Amino acid sequence: MGDKTVVRSVDGGGHGLGGRRLGALVTGVAGERPGYRALAQGVRTLLLDGRIALHTRLPAEREFAASLGVSRATVTAAYDLLRESGYARSRRGAGTWTELPEGARPTVVATPAAGEDVIDLAVAAPGFLEDELSAAYTAAAPDVARHAVTNGYHPYGLPELRAQIADRYTRRGLPTMPEQILVTTGAQQAVSLTLTLLGRPGDRILVENPSYANALSVIRQLGMRTAPVPVTEDGWDVELIGATLRQSAPRLAYLIPDFQNPTGRLMPSEQRRQIIAAARATGTWLVIDETIADIALDGVSEPPFASLAPPGGGEQIVTVGSLSKGHWSGLRVGWVRAGTRLITELTALRVTADMSGSVLDQLVAGRLLDREESILRGRIPVLRERRDRLAEALGREFPDWRWQVPPGGLSLWVDLGRPIASALGRAALRHGVRIEGGSRFGADPGTFEHRLRVPYVQPVDVAEEAVRRIAASIDDAVGGLGGAGEEPGRPHWVA
Helix, strand or coil: CCCCCEEECCCCCCEEECHHHHHHHHHHHHCCCCCHHHHHHHHHHHHHCCCCCCCCECCCHHHHHHHHCCCHHHHHHHHHHHHHCCCEEEECCCEEEECCCCCCCCCCCCCCCCCCCCEECCCCCCCCCHHHHHHHHHHHHHHHHHHCCCCCCCCCCCHHHHHHHHHHHHHCCCCCCHHHEEEECHHHHHHHHHHHHHCCCCCEEEEEECCCHHHHHHHHHCCCEEEEEEEECCEECHHHHHHHHHHHCCCEEEECCCCCCCCCCCCCHHHHHHHHHHHHHHCCEEEEECCCCCCECCCCCCCCHHHHCCCCCCCCEEEEEECCCCCCCCCCCEEEECCHHHHHHHHHHHCCCCCCCCHHHHHHHHHHHHCHHHHHHHHHHHHHHHHHHHHHHHHHHCCCCECCCCCECCEEEEECCCCCHHHHHHHHHHCCEECCEHHHHCCCCCCCCCEEEEECCCCHHHHHHHHHHHHHHHHHHHHCCCCCCCCCCCCCCCC
């Protein structure tokens, strides 16, 4: 098989990897001509880092040995070691598949009770500037009186807010009519409505790995089958995305090209064009989440993804946006931008859930959009300083941890160097910090156990205190590996 070949599995589950492609990946982490232990460790590393999907068929021993330039006995011994340690399984006539050992599934971190002295780093959303928010509510007060004489139901969203959002897209290079906008109760509802309308149980959906935890939860609840493609320190492998689109023919693809959550990567324009062309050729709907697109800390934001489509080529691109990250998550206002027919169908589905969004929230959102440029000018330097100061604090306390400083977004994607993220989350909670390990963001549960998403949304002094508490909990985390799971009876969530 070619280097970028991806094939359907014989049982309809995961995919298989060609020997050349896996060989290139393994030598990148295990070195040239690895021994069998290094080879097995390389496959484990790739699996836990999401660069090989769970339930992926590994190459035949002879093919893999030829691609690596090692003996077949070396590959046989490596596969045996993977099976013994629970990272692979074999079935006669079907090959060898990646797996996770029992007990490697992620545990979740409980939400602390109200009033506890806990610093929350599980939510990547900043607080708002008090004066700006108060001014927006004050300015919206006369509009509330005007709407009070109506029934208050606007399933599509307030007409004036739809027009503002459409104008916002037009100014950014994507001509848009108000009829192409549906105002939703936050971006999460926008994603959920879109995937529910366009997908069916059993449908394939291409997703980044890692990706936004709540979107992955929706996908699992809908019974869709993920076709994960990795997002690494180098960004997206567009050739692999194209191969996955051609050979898996997913009905949908969910992508976060702008300061990807959780990695913070920014997709270049040329890669966006290539993905648009590949998805158009396979008839795949592109669901583009631009919730964090405004948080450009170094440089400027990219134009809207759909603006790069050729004339007539954007019919199957659905764009999701929100005011939660750039403004305030307490203001539950998001939107979908799509063709007018799809907007009508989404609205018909939406009214079965909540009829209409809050008029007051939408009026306030309109006032914030009036001053969006000024608000972001004040917010971006604050977030940039918080990012840089958090990175400094982590570097002092944890010199062995690694990360890339992202050009935007709201969090660092930290490599802990060992698979202790869930244990560290439990230990940190006991020391007063709520933080989520990388497993919550993996398309395959149990992966990214060596990763931690660390948002930089808290004030500098609070974030530095959080880092000190995490440092105080590290010994408990290492000593508690394999210990008790999350506290029972407590809800959990991440944003």
